[in-house]
Amino acid sequence: MLSTGGSGRRSTRKMSEWKIKTIKKVKLNKSILIEGMPGIGNVGKIAADLIVEQLKANKIISFFSYCLPNSVFVKEDNLVELPSIELFHKRKGKQDFLFLVGDVQPMKEHDSYSFAQAVIEVAAKHKCKEIVTLGGIGLPEPPKKPKVYCTGNDKKFIQEFVKLGASSKLYGVVGPIMGISGLLLGLSKEKDIRAASLLAETYGHPMHIGLRGAKEIMRMLEKKYKLGINMKKVEKDIKGFESELKPKAMQQELLEQEKLGKLTHKDTSYIG
Numbered sequence: 001m002l003s004t005g006g007s008g009r010r011s012t013r014k015m016s017e018w019k020i021k022t023i024k025k026v027k028l029n030k031s032i033l034i035e036g037m038p039g040i041g042n043v044g045k046i047a048a049d050l051i052v053e054q055l056k057a058n059k060i061i062s063f064f065s066y067c068l069p070n071s072v073f074v075k076e077d078n079l080v081e082l083p084s085i086e087l088f089h090k091r092k093g094k095q096d097f098l099f100l101v102g103d104v105q106p107m108k109e110h111d112s113y114s115f116a117q118a119v120i121e122v123a124a125k126h127k128c129k130e131i132v133t134l135g136g137i138g139l140p141e142p143p144k145k146p147k148v149y150c151t152g153n154d155k156k157f158i159q160e161f162v163k164l165g166a167s168s169k170l171y172g173v174v175g176p177i178m179g180i181s182g183l184l185l186g187l188s189k190e191k192d193i194r195a196a197s198l199l200a201e202t203y204g205h206p207m208h209i210g211l212r213g214a215k216e217i218m219r220m221l222e223k224k225y226k227l228g229i230n231m232k233k234v235e236k237d238i239k240g241f242e243s244e245l246k247p248k249a250m251q252q253e254l255l256e257q258e259k260l261g262k263l264t265h266k267d268t269s270y271i272g
Contacts, residue, residue: 031096041202041210044134057088067111116183131195133181138204146213152196
């Protein structure tokens with residue numbers, strides 16, 4: 001069980017390698033968790049962040065671990081911030097939604113598993129009935145109209161998205177689904193939580209920002225859950241969001257290159 005803070009207080013408890021801080025106590029039933037973390041084209045992150053912003057969702061939990069990348073992000077005001085991973089909540093009608101968003105993902109296999117397990121425990125505590133993970137499929141050329149594919153751990157759940165326009169013909173199109181977006185699908189089955197992943201086509205270049213793919217995923221989520229997303233407003237918000245996200249995408253790419261040992265003396269934007 002997670003410790004929870006009373007009114008005006010915050011509490012922290014360590015789960016495995018993760019410090020999980022309860023910022024706001026909520027009581028949920030049959031909640032739906034939507035995950036959007038950094039990945040190919042940052043498609044999932046863009047979609048989830050914009051939804052959280054539009055719905056004015058409330059932050060309820062933050063995650064921290066020393067297994068996160070040993071770096072800080074430089075912000076526009078020339079100050080720095082640690083990478084953050086947070087869980088937001090929004091109630092629409094009688095339905096509770098949770099949104100898992102963040103600046104980074106764990107970079108090592110063990111750390112990714114431990115984080116996914118921590119998220120599953122939090123989801124189970126909040127009586128989560130469904131998990132939807134968001135991500136991108138990298139193509140050699142930018143797609144004019146990105147397709148959205150769906151896979152998961154429950155055939156009936158996948159079919160619900162297929163009826164809304166998603167393709168289930170993913171086998172042979174991509175390899176394994178890496179990181180938290182994939183592990184949540186596999187690990188959630190142990191808790192009897194059905195899970196699906198929406199993967200939108202995007203350009204596979206490391207510095208590409210997958211705005212079109214993110215919009216297609218948002219449209220599908222709106223069809224499915226009636227979240228109240230204003231797609232016209234998304235078009236306006238996305239312009240500012242792109243300028244905000246590009247510097248972080250660049251810093252994240254440098255971290256990945258460092259992990260793979262590919263950085264050279266020419267990479268002058270990397271410091272450390």
